Amino acid sequence: AGWYLTGMVVHPDHRRRGIGRRLTVARLEELAERGVDEVWYFAAAVNTVSLDLHTDLGFVEVTRDFHAPWVTFTGGEGVLSVWSRPGA
Numbered sequence: 001a002g003w004y005l006t007g008m009v010v011h012p013d014h015r016r017r018g019i020g021r022r023l024t025v026a027r028l029e030e031l032a033e034r035g036v037d038e039v040w041y042f043a044a045a046v047n048t049v050s051l052d053l054h055t056d057l058g059f060v061e062v063t064r065d066f067h068a069p070w071v072t073f074t075g076g077e078g079v080l081s082v083w084s085r086p087g088a
Contacts, residue, residue, distance in 0.1 A: 003031055005041045020053055028057065028083065037088035042068060045077040059083045 005027055010019050031039055041059055043050045055061075059081040066080040 003036050003039045005039060020050075021057070024053065024057060032085045037085050039083045039085075040080065041083070042066060042071075042078050042080045044073040044075055045079050046075040051079060051081075054081055054083075057083065058086075 005024065008020060008023055028039060041054050043054075045051075045064060060083075062080045062082050064077055064079050066078045068078065071078070
């Protein structure tokens with residue numbers, strides 16, 4: 001149970017321009033304004049670009065022993081991470 005960030009894809013022609021970072025920050029700010037204390041995120045362990053982005057924004061890895069219904073992770077391993085609102 002909780003809030004999850006999922007489903008963001010930046011077109012390959014527009015990657016490495018900070019778009020994903022700005023979108024993720026905007027989503028976290030909106031949830032923080034609503035009083036949400038924790039936000040969850042998961043990705044394939046091989047998706048190091050996404051994992052690095054979320055780590056830079058304060059997400060902390062919780063487990064790699066993670067499965068989500070109807071989700072197949074590239075490489076077979078998923079990473080579950082959580083972000084906590086500063087001051088919460």
